[in-house]
Amino acid sequence: MTDSLRRRLRALPDFPADLPRFDPATAPADPVALFLDWFDHALAAGVPQPHAFSLATSTETGLVSSRMLILKNLDPAADSLAGTALAGSFGSWQFASTRGSRKGRELAANPHAAMNFYWATLGRQVRVVGEVFLLSAEASALDWAERPGADGRANPDWQLYTLRPTEVEFWQASPDRHHIRHRYAL
Template sequence: MSAGGADRDADPTETSSTHEPSSLRERLRALPTFAPGLPTFDPDATPSDPVTLFRAWIEEAIDAGVPLPHAMTLATSGASREVHARTVILKDVDASGWWFATGASSPKARDLAENPHAALTFLWPVLGRQVRVAGPVTPAAPATSATDFLARPDGSRAAALVGHQSEALTSRQEYRDAFAGALARVQHDATLIDPAWTAYALAPTSVEFWQASDDRGQTRLRYRASGHDWEKGLLWP
C-alpha cells in the first residue's frame, strides 16, 4: 500500500482560475491511516500454508468488529485485457481455494470464461492488515452452485433472479417491478434456484499478508505455490 507521487508538470494544489489549494487534496492528506495499538506480526511464527494463516486473520477481523470482514475486491480481465474490479463476498476458504459466486451472464463471469485467472484483496483497517490472493479460478459443479444459491437470503436470491446485471436500465421503477416479481417467486418456492448461478474457487498461486505497525514500519510475507507445498518469503514494503 503506497501513494504515488504527483505529476511533476502540474501542481495538483492549483487551479487554472484561482490558484487556491484544493480542499479535497487537503482533506485527503489529513485523513488518519491506522489507529495505535495494532497487532504484532512475526513471520517466523507463521504456519506452513497460507490457508491456515488467512483463516486465523479473518477470525481475528470478525472478533475485532471489522465492518464486512468478508468483503473483498475481485479483479478480473477478459480477452480485451481491460481490468475490472468490484467488491464481492467471500463464501468460504478451504483446500479448493477462496470461494465466491455470481451469475454466469455477469461481466465478472464473462471475464473468467475468457481468462480464468483473478486476484482478490482484503483490507481490515482496524487491524492494519491487507491480504492479496491471486491464481486460477474454476467454476464449481452445478450442485455446489445450487446449494450456494439456496443458502442466500430471500432478497439476495430475488436480486440474482432479476438478472440483466450491468445492462442499461430504463427506469428505477422497471427494476422495482422486476425485483418484486422475483421476490414473490422466491417466497412462493423455497427450492427455486437460478440455473445460471455459479460458485467459483480461486486456487492461489500466491498469497500475501501485509501488516502495518504503530511505528509506521510494515511487514510483507508472501506464500508462493511450489508443487504441493508452499514457499514463504519476506518482501520489501
C-alpha cells in the first residue's frame, strides 16, 4: 500500500508550467510592498481566499500546531499597540481568535508564530515569522462586531492579535525546480 501511494504521489504535477516570473533584484526594499503586490496579483488571478494563511504556534515545551486563519489587516508602518511608527518595521500583520482556543493558549504561553500564505496556482508562498502581541479590547470588540453573523452580540473572549515580523520570505516556484527565495530579515 505504501509503495502504491508513493508512486501515485510522485506522479502528481507539482506546479503549472505558466508560473509568474520573479526577479529578486527588482524586489522593493519593503517586504510589505512586495506582499501587497503579490496579494493583488493573487486577487487578479482569481486565487480563492488569498487572505487565508496557515498560522503555526507552539507550546512552551515546543509542541507545534497549525491551522488556517484569515488576515484581518496589514498595517505597513504603524505600531498598532501604541499608534507610533516602527523604525525598521516589516509592518503589523493582524489576525483574530478566541483567547481560550488552543492557539490563544499557545500564544499566551509562547508569543511567537509563523504565518504562511500559499497561492498554489501562482506557485507562490510568503512566510512571515515574528512575535505576536495582543491588540486592545476596543480593537478586538470592533473586529468581532465586523464579523459576518456577529448580530451585535459581544464576545469578551475574542482577541485581535498582531504579528510583528523579524523575517519575511517570498518563495516563487519554478517548473524546472530552481525555485526562487527572497528573504527579508531584521
